[in-house]
Amino acid sequence: MAMAARVRSGVTGFTEALITDSLSTQRSTVAPALICSNFTNIEQSRNFASASAPKEPKIKVPVAMFGGSGNYASALYIAAAKAKALDKVESELLDFVAATSKASTFSQFMKDLAVPADTRVKAINEICAQAKFSEVTKNFLVVLADNGRLRHVDTIAKRFSDLTMAHRGEVKAIVTTVIPLPAEEEKELKETLREILGKGKTVKLEQKIDPSILGGLVVEFGQKVFDMSIKTRARQMERFLRDPINFDA
Template identity: 35%
Template sequence: MLPRICNTCRSYITASGNEVKGLIKSPLSVPGISGRYAQALYSAGYKKKNLEILEKDFEEINLLMAEVPQIKIIINDKSFKKDDKTIILRKILEKGKFDKLICNLFELLVENNRLSELESIMKSFSRIMSAHRKEVMCTVTTASPLNEKDKKKLTENLKKNLKSGEKLILQTVINSDIIGGLIVEMSDKRLDMSIATRIKEIANSLRTLI
């Protein structure tokens, strides 16, 4: 029988809503199978107090897959027998000295034919960890780079929308297609104050007058 993480994952996969007992609730609900695996891993990691280690391990696994394409081939190749795939991946993970929970997760994914969900699980786990740190992601799109003064002022205004204890993670994107102004995307909200959108609105208004 596989270790605790496997039972934790199975609980998440077979249960829904508040049916899961004895598990730490994730600070972010992520839909889908990959979300359930990520939330199960979060619960197990929280109990072991090694969430940061798991997050770091996933970052290293991402780098490893980018540097060694053969690992992705092994993960995605369905012609590999489960036992062979488990042995190969176990050796890779043990050599990299990855956390036991990560190793157990890989074994469970092989057992359940879910290795194809790995990258999605890692992304889901990253989102959960961001929520765990009370980080609020905000993307601001402008036609040209903001100067430091404008960026500082914008950041101060955006922080006014945060709840106590939350941290703003600001990402700026340059897109000349918006012509001017800016587009702010924060959590599940979107505020489009671009000149391009304003021109479209004016054009649509003019069409109704003709």
């Protein structure tokens, strides 16, 4: 994917700079226009989630989220929705997370709060320019860098994806099996879940392999967990056999 390649290129370039040069503690000049006025700090980020421009329809997040990561994800959702760029911002954010997760030096750089804020901001601006990210994504990452929140970007990205999926009427279901589900069984499972969820919902199935469940499957979606694994059934049978038998009953 071209976008992912550009992100990796930008991250790799900056990682090399980190290795060859010592981190500068001098403050760099960042044009105010680079940072969205509603993203300059976490407090303004929270205000942004509830504020709307005059005469504009109020945008609401499809799912209420709480905590620091939830606040940031909600603020980003509203900014992206206003810019009509939800899918683009989601793709860029996921590309950024995927690329940085493969660059151990840069990953450590993001987590190190001893790095001056301006150094983090400069790095993010360079990476976003290299990857040709949209203004919404760039401004948001700049805010995370400025506020020392880059270390939470993966969690924020996941919560943002939860919001965009809810917006599209998608529900993520995780199915755990011993071996990959055959295509026909995967199709049947999706149809069953659609019937449970009702019309207007699209099921996005994620498969996980876990030999420890011994057989059967475990399905998770929403707040529900259906454990039909052999491992769980064996434990239930074991508890049943250990219970004392009341012959008088």
